Structures are given as structure tokens and as C-alpha cells.
Amino acid sequence: MFKRINAPKNGKVSFTFEGRSIDAAPGDTVASALMLAGETHFRDTPVSQSQRGPFCLMGVCFECLVEIDGVPNRQACMVAVREGMSVRRQKGAIGVEIE
Amino acid sequence: MNACDLAIIGAGPAGMAAATEAANAGLSVILLDEQPAPGGQIYRGIETVPEERRKLLGPDYGKGLSIAQAFRASNATYIPEATVWNINPDLSIDYSRNGGSSQISTRHLLIATGAVERPTPMPGWTLPGVTTAGALQILLKAHGGVGDDVVLVGSGPLLYLLAQQMIEAGGPPKAIIETIDRSHYLKAARHLPRALSALSYLRKGMAMMRQIRRAGVPHYTGARDIRIEGAQRAEAVCFSAHGRAHRIETTSVALHQGVVPNQQATRLLGCDHVWSESQRCFIPKLDAFFESSVENVFVAGDGAGIAGANSAEIRGRIVALRVAQKLGDDKGTQIRALQKKLSRDEAIRPFLETLYAPSDEVMVPHDDVLVCRCEEVTAGAIREAVDLGAPGPNQIKSFLRSGMGPCQGRMCGLAVSSIIAERRKENPQSIGYYRLRPPLKPLLLSELAQLEREPTRDEPL
Amino acid sequence: MNYDTIVVGGGLVGAAVAHGLGRLGEKVLVLDEGDVAFRASRGNFGLVWVQSKGEGMPEYARWSRHSADVWPDFSEELQEQTGVDTAYHKAGGVHLCLSEEAWERQSALIKRMHNVHGSDYGAVMIKRDELIKMLPGIGPEVVGASWSPHDGHASPLYLLRALHESITRFGGAYRNEARVENIEKDGSGYRVTTAAGSFKGAKVVLAAGLGNRKLGPLVGLEVPVFPQKGQILVTERTEMKFSMPTVFIRQTDEGSFLLGDSHEDAGFDLTSRTGIMADIATRAIRSFPFLKDLRLVRSWAALRVMSPDGFPIYQQSDSHPGVFSVNCHSGVTLAGAHARTLAPMIARGRLEEPMSAFSTERLNVQAH
Numbered sequence A: 001m002f003k004r005i006n007a008p009k010n011g012k013v014s015f016t017f018e019g020r021s022i023d024a025a026p027g028d029t030v031a032s033a034l035m036l037a038g039e040t041h042f043r044d045t046p047v048s049q050s051q052r053g054p055f056c057l058m059g060v061c062f063e064c065l066v067e068i069d070g071v072p073n074r075q076a077c078m079v080a081v082r083e084g085m086s087v088r089r090q091k092g093a094i095g096v097e098i099e
Numbered sequence B: 001m002n003a004c005d006l007a008i009i010g011a012g013p014a015g016m017a018a019a020t021e022a023a024n025a026g027l028s029v030i031l032l033d034e035q036p037a038p039g040g041q042i043y044r045g046i047e048t049v050p051e052e053r054r055k056l057l058g059p060d061y062g063k064g065l066s067i068a069q070a071f072r073a074s075n076a077t078y079i080p081e082a083t084v085w086n087i088n089p090d091l092s093i094d095y096s097r098n099g100g101s102s103q104i105s106t107r108h109l110l111i112a113t114g115a116v117e118r119p120t121p122m123p124g125w126t127l128p129g130v131t132t133a134g135a136l137q138i139l140l141k142a143h144g145g146v147g148d149d150v151v152l153v154g155s156g157p158l159l160y161l162l163a164q165q166m167i168e169a170g171g172p173p174k175a176i177i178e179t180i181d182r183s184h185y186l187k188a189a190r191h192l193p194r195a196l197s198a199l200s201y202l203r204k205g206m207a208m209m210r211q212i213r214r215a216g217v218p219h220y221t222g223a224r225d226i227r228i229e230g231a232q233r234a235e236a237v238c239f240s241a242h243g244r245a246h247r248i249e250t251t252s253v254a255l256h257q258g259v260v261p262n263q264q265a266t267r268l269l270g271c272d273h274v275w276s277e278s279q280r281c282f283i284p285k286l287d288a289f290f291e292s293s294v295e296n297v298f299v300a301g302d303g304a305g306i307a308g309a310n311s312a313e314i315r316g317r318i319v320a321l322r323v324a325q326k327l328g329d330d331k332g333t334q335i336r337a338l339q340k341k342l343s344r345d346e347a348i349r350p351f352l353e354t355l356y357a358p359s360d361e362v363m364v365p366h367d368d369v370l371v372c373r374c375e376e377v378t379a380g381a382i383r384e385a386v387d388l389g390a391p392g393p394n395q396i397k398s399f400l401r402s403g404m405g406p407c408q409g410r411m412c413g414l415a416v417s418s419i420i421a422e423r424r425k426e427n428p429q430s431i432g433y434y435r436l437r438p439p440l441k442p443l444l445l446s447e448l449a450q451l452e453r454e455p456t457r458d459e460p461l
Numbered sequence C: 001m002n003y004d005t006i007v008v009g010g011g012l013v014g015a016a017v018a019h020g021l022g023r024l025g026e027k028v029l030v031l032d033e034g035d036v037a038f039r040a041s042r043g044n045f046g047l048v049w050v051q052s053k054g055e056g057m058p059e060y061a062r063w064s065r066h067s068a069d070v071w072p073d074f075s076e077e078l079q080e081q082t083g084v085d086t087a088y089h090k091a092g093g094v095h096l097c098l099s100e101e102a103w104e105r106q107s108a109l110i111k112r113m114h115n116v117h118g119s120d121y122g123a124v125m126i127k128r129d130e131l132i133k134m135l136p137g138i139g140p141e142v143v144g145a146s147w148s149p150h151d152g153h154a155s156p157l158y159l160l161r162a163l164h165e166s167i168t169r170f171g172g173a174y175r176n177e178a179r180v181e182n183i184e185k186d187g188s189g190y191r192v193t194t195a196a197g198s199f200k201g202a203k204v205v206l207a208a209g210l211g212n213r214k215l216g217p218l219v220g221l222e223v224p225v226f227p228q229k230g231q232i233l234v235t236e237r238t239e240m241k242f243s244m245p246t247v248f249i250r251q252t253d254e255g256s257f258l259l260g261d262s263h264e265d266a267g268f269d270l271t272s273r274t275g276i277m278a279d280i281a282t283r284a285i286r287s288f289p290f291l292k293d294l295r296l297v298r299s300w301a302a303l304r305v306m307s308p309d310g311f312p313i314y315q316q317s318d319s320h321p322g323v324f325s326v327n328c329h330s331g332v333t334l335a336g337a338h339a340r341t342l343a344p345m346i347a348r349g350r351l352e353e354p355m356s357a358f359s360t361e362r363l364n365v366q367a368h
């Protein structure tokens, strides 16, 4: 488990992951906030549906892909948390609405 | 479009120092960086990190603040949150920002995109809960997070630095599993005399090790056959050391085998690269002023070969002065002084490189290990394709799809070249690397479609 | 060691011919360059396409159609032998028209093709209302399309891999880093000198793509091929929606959309240019607006092997009996014909009908 060494001082940011409410600190990325909330499983691969989570946290590996407010395949480690955002696991290849 | 004198990609120590130096010399400078604030990887979050955390991260980290402040105070134009996705041969640069794409044009380009951690394919390395050591350092530096049962695996200075920082933060690692081959110590000893001229580095290293020992962190050496176990996520690390098998339970494994230059931009531009036997990675071919084989394209910082933050800063300044000189300003004396300083600072490198060279186990994994994490291609499949006649990484890529996923080969490129080299009994130099193409990062088609078009077919659509 | 045939070039053309020869029991050696080379086979769009091929040269239209006819069996046999699926789908294919002008032009083309080939030609024009049932997701600008049941698509990369695998399984050999420098007569056959040593063969097939231009004169052939650059974009993987390809957009078995492709006269330059990528993206979004929300993950540029009139060139040397050259810019489409029909002729030692139409004599006639 990961924990914060100091309680966040200047307020909190709340968002949801798979419907569960998560409290983050301002300055968190989606990936850091989820890791600090105990989440490790961010996506299922499109090739074999195996589970993956953040690996590099610096935008290189593309393992932390999630769906944010309906937009798929976003790098959780490169997106800052925003109040009220809805984050979901990226399940395999993305869906497309063709009509 | 109005071209600036110097465009810089990357706001780490090299990029910030170069921007400051060049702007102070009267050049027009634009610095692009993907992150929201300057600092790069080493000084990540430096402007905003709370005082107490900055102290705990140590004086080397704190040093970044003055570099960032000088950069902010300079006349350089800073464009944060800008993801560069293409660099054209005329040095026009496409970048994406806030959902739109823009282009800038420059007479000289400095690539200061730093290093990435060497990918370390091993059984279980794709399980959730397994990260790079760098990832946990970012979690600590930028977000103040630390784990309670982290097992560090690998070798290299960063591994011990992270351990020390975790201890300071009140979350010491559960264990350190070190993979250094015993032969490395003997080989490294040969470089000690030169390293002694960089005594401060050696002292710091020794202090770090003492602190880890004092904190009582179990430290295994000579580890081999490392395997991460777990059904859906990391549960334990297994390895053998000095003839005994070990299994350590953990939910968090952090891997590290040193860092290597980020080659994406230099490969895209077609710069020549050479294989460094001591660093076991490709390095762009550069002259004494860090200019690459492509005229007016420079590389500084760890992208020019791993040498750490101080060297990065010096290299950045050298490039800035060199560009000023090319534009007609005599900077010879200053440049020579910096080159001297640089050579002193780099004196420690041969020692570190030899001691912490990645083990063969990491460079050439077993057949069943996934090498390309995106497209899920194993080392065995790569060897089979070599046997079928694929001469190098580009043919391998087209046969197996390795390197075709969203990370665009960042995670598998070096391993693929190394595996082919081993199979063909050649040097990676002759094997080469993936050919890189835009986009350097995935790009929305809607963004691309907003740009000015160059139609090439004359029939009506 | 003496080979029955030495094939110079291991791209789709050389590999298809070598596979065809191996299938007939010949002992074949394929000589190829290294990892970085001008290799159209690694950079193409993967259409097996008939409908627009061969205006002005009926033999080419029929040749393309013949290839599409043998493709299903060709592909199935390859998979049985090698285990590699070429991802071939003969799902029919469409050429979308995004304006009345394009519709008129395409209708006229289809009509002319019908006049030459009769009802067997098989392509028809389809208005928007019908088309949208076959291809949901088309954009508001799409007026209609031409459609042919003979068209399809495959993975050119898996095709190449399957062919290479097959060549080895038939007992042939593939040598990389073996750029051919010289070809000389040697007794009743030929000695081929490469960077990796020299080899002897009774027959030689030049299938070196753009390299044929330089090799031809060594064996009494003039091969007037030149490069035409094409850029292609690839999106992230999405769930499978389309088995039917259009000329510029197709979904691969992996779920990515491939967006093609430019026609550039840029010599041997292979850089990817932003303005051209923007043009390709725009055309794709106008065809299928939903594509705008997808991300581009890769792109590349490759060189087509073009002849002056755009049609294939098949030659046999008069001065060097048993030496052939094969050149085309549709190596995926024609792979079936190359393996099943051309290779047997080469095995028998001479090009038979309908190949005479494809010699370079047609170009000389035009030049007068």
C-alpha cells in the first residue's frame, strides 16, 4: 500500500474511479491519486485482456491508460485530477460510436 | 513563420540552463516541455514542493530551485504542457497543447529530453504492482507518496538514492535485491583512480549505503533468476543468491537497471547513433559542442549519454554558447572553461557504468518473457523471427508487431536490438534500432486535420 | 551449391515468386538486403484490389482479377503450411465519392471498364442510401461509391512473413545482408555475387523492386522503374466494426484503422511530412467522421515501385536466357498470380501469354 507522508494541506479534490469516490490532493495526477487510494489495476490489454497498472509514471510506457470523462486511452500519469471527473478502467480496445 | 534562434525540447537541468544562458546572450529562445512546470525528471515539482519534503529529498534536489528561478527570470519563452509530436527536416516543430496543434520554427534545436529507465524484461514484470524505481521516486517527489512493503530490484545509483529517500520519508523498502555480477567489482576497480577526482560523488554514495545499512533494510547481493509472482498482481519476488533460493512477499516491486538516453527525437531526425559498450545503450553521435550528425541539431543532458544533473546543466550551457558563437558571438573562452568543468564532473562515470552495468539476464531475457509490453511479444518469438531471416528490429517489427503499440517501442526497443544481436552473434551497433516516425506521442486525428494541408493527389474526392 | 532459381529481392514480389517456385519443387535461393532498405512490402496499404485496375490495359485488369480469384486458396494454403494467417478478407471493397464531381468521374470509369470487360467485370455504382446500409458511419458528404465483390484486403506484413516461412519449409533458403552486386554467365547458368558471397543458379529472377533498375543492365534488361512516395497513418486499436475496406481506409484485424495514402514525387526521400499527414487525416474524417476521436499512433512513408505508365513490367532477357524481371506497384494484389501463374512459367523457363503485353516494348511504342 502507498500512503501520503503528510496529510494534504490545501484542500482536496474528489473524483470517481469505476464509480467509487476517491479523495485526492491538488497537484495529484490521476495515476498518483489512484495509487495512493490503493488501486493497481488500471486497464486490460487489447491483445490478451491481461491486467495492467502504472509502470513508469512519466508518460513513457502507456500502461496506465484509463477512460476519463468518456475519453478513452488517456495516460493517467499525465492528467491532473479535477473535481468531479469520472475515471474508468480501459477495457481492451476502445469502442467507437459510428452513428 | 518567424524562426527563433534556439528551440529547446525539455525543461530539465540541461534545457533550463541552456535556455537561460542563450537568452542572457541575447538569443531568441523557445522552450517546450510536456510537464506543467519546469524541472524535468530530476527536479520534478521543484517550484511547488512543500518545504519539508524538499528538505527530506536532499540538497541535490533542492539545487534545482535556483536553476528554475534563473530560467523563469530569463527572457526565454516557456511553453509548458506542450507535447512535441513531430520535428520536420527544416526544424519546424509540431506540438500539441490544450487539444490543439501548433508549429514553431527554429534555426537551431536542442534536444534535452533526458533519459528513460532501461526497460528490464523479466518474468512477471507486466503485473500490476510492478513499477520502475523512477516511478516510485516520482510518487514521492511530486506527490509525497511512499509504499509500506516496496521491494527494490536491480542495480544503479538511483536504486540506493530512492532507498535513502524512502527511509527519510518514513517508508523504508522491505528489501533491496541487487543484481550486480561479482565480476563487475573487479572491473570497476580499474576506474577508481579517475573516479577519485570526483570524490564528492563517491563520498555521497558511501554515505547513502551507510544510511541504508543503519536503517536495517535487508540487502541481498548477487541475485539471479529473478521472477515476480502473482495471479493478477504482484505478490512476491523470487530469486536465487549465493546458492540459495529466496521468496519475498510484497505488493510493490520497483525495478531499476540504470537509465538510458531517450532516443525518440534524435532517431526521428535521423541523427547517427553509436552503441556504447560501457553504457550498453545507443548514444547520439555528437561533437565536442554536442552538435549531432544533423546540422544545427544539438543534444544535451542525459540524452547525450548518461552523466547526471550537474553534467546536464553544464552541457546545456555549452550548447547555448556554441549556438551564440555560430551566430557570430565569440564565446570560445567560456566554452573551454565549461568543457574543463564537465570533464571533472564526468570523471566518476566509467566507474559507475562498469559497476552498475546491466546483467546479461536483463539484456537477453528467457524465451517466455514478454519484451514488447504493448503488443505482447515474447523474447522467444523474436528469436524465431531472427532464425526465419529477419536481419534487424525493423523487419522484426513488421513480422511480429513489436514496437507498434502506443509506447512506440520505447519499452522494447533496446531489448529487441540486444536480443537480435545476441542471436546473430553481432554487436548491437550493426543491428541498429527501430526507425522512428511521427507522431512521437499519440495524436488525435481531429487535431491533425486542423493543420494546413498539402494535398498530393489530383483527382476529386 | 547449385540452385534452380536465384531470386534477387525478398519483398512481396520476390517472396511470392520464390514461394511459387518452391511449391513446384524447385530449389530456390532468395537474396535480400538488410534491415534498412527501400522495401515497399513493409510500407503498403494491404489492399487486394481489382475494381480500378487496368484502365487502358485490359490485360492488367484481367491479371488483377485472376490474382483476386486465386487469393482465397493461396492464402489458405499458406496458413496451412506455415500457421501464419494473412488476415485476408474478400469482403468486397468500395471507392467512396465525396462529391458529385467524383461520383461522375467514378461512374464514367466503371462504365468504360464494363464496356471492355462485359458483365463479368462485377463493379457497380451504389448511391448513398444503399451504401449507408453496407457501411454505416459514412460522412454527410459521401454521395455514393463504386463497389466490387472481388476486392478485399490482407495484412501485407503477415503475408510477407508467411511467404518467408513457406520458402524455408519448401527447402529453399533466404539470405539477408546479401545485396547483389553482380550477375554473370557461368556455364549454363549464372553466378550471382553479393556482399555475403557468391551463389550459382540455373535461372535468375530480378525482384529487387527499385533495385531492379540498376540490376537490369547486368543481364541485358532495361527496367524503367522509379520511386513514388506514399505516406500512411495508423490509429489506436478499436473494437472491430469494418470488414470491408475502402480505397483509403480499412480496419485491420488488430482493430487499428489504416488511413492512406499520398502520391508524392520526392525521389528517395522517406521523411513523414506534417502537411501530408494532415491531408490524409482530413480525407479520412470526411469519409468517416467518427475517426476524428481516434488517435494516430504510427505513420510511415514508403516508396512505390512505379513504371512510366503505372502498369506492371514482366520481362525475360534475350541475351541472358533464364533471366527474368518482375516489377509492379501492387505486390499484395498480385501475390496470388505471381505465386500460382507467373512462377510456373518461370519454372518452365519462359514467359507465356498473357505476359507479352507486359514487356517494356509497350513503353517504346508509346515513346515514338
Ligand SMILES: Cc1cc2nc3c(=O)[nH]c(=O)nc-3n(C[C@H](O)[C@H](O)[C@H](O)COP(=O)(O)OP(=O)(O)OC[C@H]3O[C@@H](n4cnc5c(N)ncnc54)[C@H](O)[C@@H]3O)c2cc1C
Pocket (backbone or CB within 6 Å): C008, C009, C010, C011, C012, C013, C014, C015, C031, C032, C033, C034, C037, C038, C039, C040, C041, C042, C043, C044, C045, C046, C047, C048, C049, C178, C179, C180, C181, C207, C208, C209, C210, C211, C212, C215, C228, C229, C230, C231, C232, C261, C262, C302, C303, C304, C305, C326, C327, C328, C329, C330, C331, C332, C333, C334
Ligand atoms: C504507400 C503504398 C501503398 C501501397 N498499397 C498497396 C496496396 O494496397 N495493395 C497492393 O497490392 N500494393 C500496394 N502497394 C505496392 C506494394 O507494396 C508493392 O507492389 C510491392 O511491395 C512491391 O514488392 P517488391 O518485392 O517489388 O519490392 P520491395 O518490397 O521494395 O522489395 C524489394 C526487395 O529487394 C531488395 N533489394 C533491392 N536491391 C537489391 C539487390 N541489389 N540485391 C538484393 N536485394 C535487393 C530490397 O532490400 C527489398 O527487400 C503500395 C505501396 C506503397 C508504397
